[in-house]
Amino acid sequence: MTTYEGLMHGLSVALHPSVLVYSLFGAILGTFVGVLPGIGAMAAITLLLPITYYVSSEAALVMLAGVYYGAQYGGAVASILLRLPGTPQSAVTTLDGYPMAQNGRAGLALFTSMISSFSGSMLGIIVLIFLAEWLSGVATKFGAADYAAMMIMGLVAASTVGSGRPAKNLAMVVLGLIIGVIGTDVNSGLQRFTFGRTELMDGVNLVALAMGLFGAAEVISNIRNTERSTPVARIPLRELLPSRAELKRLPAPILRGSTLGSFFGALPGTGSTISSFLSYALERRVSREPKKFGTGQIEGISGPEAANNSASISAFVPTLTLGIPGDPIMALMLGALVIHGVQPGPMMLESNPDMFWGLVASFAIGNLFLLFINLPLIGIWVNMLRIPFRWLYPAIIVFISMGVYSVRGSSFDIAMVAGIGIIGYALSRAKFSPALLLLGFVLGPLIETNLRRAMLISRGDPMVFIERPIACVFVVLTAALILWSLISAFRKSQ
């Protein structure tokens, strides 16, 4: 089957009424769970999984996938309006989205996020159609040393994301790295900083950390707020649209973000949270006005949102073509495929063309649909700001608790959110950037396991980072990045 035939066949599967209905239902549900802070695609897919036993395998998978990419659209809404990221992936969107909303441009921020999400997904789908085989080949060539070198570059590149003083930013990254150390050491099986709690053996729960740092902390800081709600004027739809000059600023960050996202999504274990951070860092680097980031720059929204959406599409590359899930949600999707008798892997294109091309076609239809339902919804989302705080914030605490509990049914994690929320409040009062803590937490364990694994495989020879071509490229790039920062700092001081 050629790519064209496959795609046409896929469209016939995806446009079949029974499949189409499930696809649209999944996408809408995904948007809503994405909007609610804490409740993410993971929880929704877990709840839907038992129901899928009763529908056809194509309908089931198309629905679950719809929840997954739909959540990427919704995640930005609460980030922009309330500085409460609906999902960890959209934490970066708070950096410029929330200031924009504060300046009375919430509608524009939401429009930028929707159009960037859509463009990112579409570019991700094109990558999935044409480069899936090539990308899966690349993914198997990445060894532990290559991952370690790449992650270290990512950490160096993204450490400048925060807008505060460099020393404060560094402190947050390091704190994140330290929190990432908690849990079972993979190499020796020993427990680190778990204080005898089995709940901490697998590490601190990412959703609990993100919701505590952003959600609970934001609620606490609003207790002091005496105003009943943010004043919002009714915005006619026309004014949501960007001006011609603003529109011109969109394509470049979207393209850069989608490229980053497609690449990182296809590498198992890296995922969309990292790609949105890196995209933000990249936009700041290439911008002529990096100082303005953090005050409401369009590029600070469009790049990361395009990146996390394209990553959520290209994450299907290793899942479908190698049978290797890149993150826990993909592992769940893989489980769903297996339950429905489809074994993802190198043979899937031949053994289950219906499923593969049906999914690809449904991505395109689902995203188009999401764009059309989300643009008119912007007006409704903005009205969320009219809800008095005394109603809104208690409701948010309830949603956060539900969302965190739904990840693994642990009341311990809810207590964690409360504790982390207090720490997060203290940090934000002292003008530290919680986004950088999250970055350190996400990257730390990846760097550690891959670095130690690379050293184990090379039997303790650090030359592996120079000898492996991929690792070598990243090491050189990291060195160049550090050198560049030093030189520009030196020039400024003169």
Added chain:
Amino acid sequence: MFHHSKLSCIALAAICAAGPLAAEDWPSAPLHLYVGFPAGSSPDTIARLVAEPLADALGQPVVVENKPGAGGVIGVQQMLADKNDGLSFAVTINGPLTTAQRLVEDLSYDPATDIAPVALIATSPLVLGVTSDFPADTVAGFIEQATENPGDIAYGSVGHGSGAHLTAELFANEAGVELYHIPFQSYAEVTTSIIGHEIDGGFMAPSAAMPHVEAGKMKILGITSSAPFPSLPDVPVMAGQSSLPEDFRAELWNGFIAPSGTDPEIIERLNSEIVEILAMPEVADKLLAMGWQVQPGSTEAFATRIAEDTALWGAVIDGIEARQ
């Protein structure tokens, strides 16, 4: 006559007083079935496959509760923390009952005294998968390679103390060879690393290896069950090959357990229902498609299996600790 019926009345009263959980009115409320792994994982799918017909047989819903974490230990802990009223049970893999007491500090329960085995559900062997160009095609050839180059063959596992790690160590002990351990976190990472020729091989679930074997990117040398596995009839059994003993066997399993102190009548009832469920062809077929073979058996047989495996893996862990 009068005397007799009075006596039987007293006897009846005594039985009634023995507890509200007399087998005839059990279960009076929904059962809670804890699983220490997330939805969609194989222990979860197995639990749900059993829970549905079990609910039909008992006339009460069986609610599967996923409490993932710590290699399945949290699921067992949650079952024990629940009120011990004859309604809380768990489906668990072997780890939390056979190796957790050695590998997890502050386990908070003792598998030997706090758990009442109900029934073994299914077992899964592991296969030895290696790179497509590995210089051997049989287990004997693999052992030969390992003997000639001690410590050179690098194998991946899904973490320190995991079934894949302990099976490889057992294999190395029994074959008298030395292998080099690289811990990973999932079979997906292990197979990627094998395909990328970073490591030489590893013991893994058949379902993790088969797609890559079919694509010609990996090969399977042998299987750890004592008889050929029904869905992989061509893969030779390791037992008896080269220096491996005839009784070599290493399997993962999933079993149905209760907190100790649960009414023995309830446990017997559950055991007989589960044995009947496992005899249903559609249940056995679905499990086999996932790489699991049904193992209907008595409560006593399950208890023996737990004791045997605790001793087997305990000895392997002793060896690992002695080398550290």
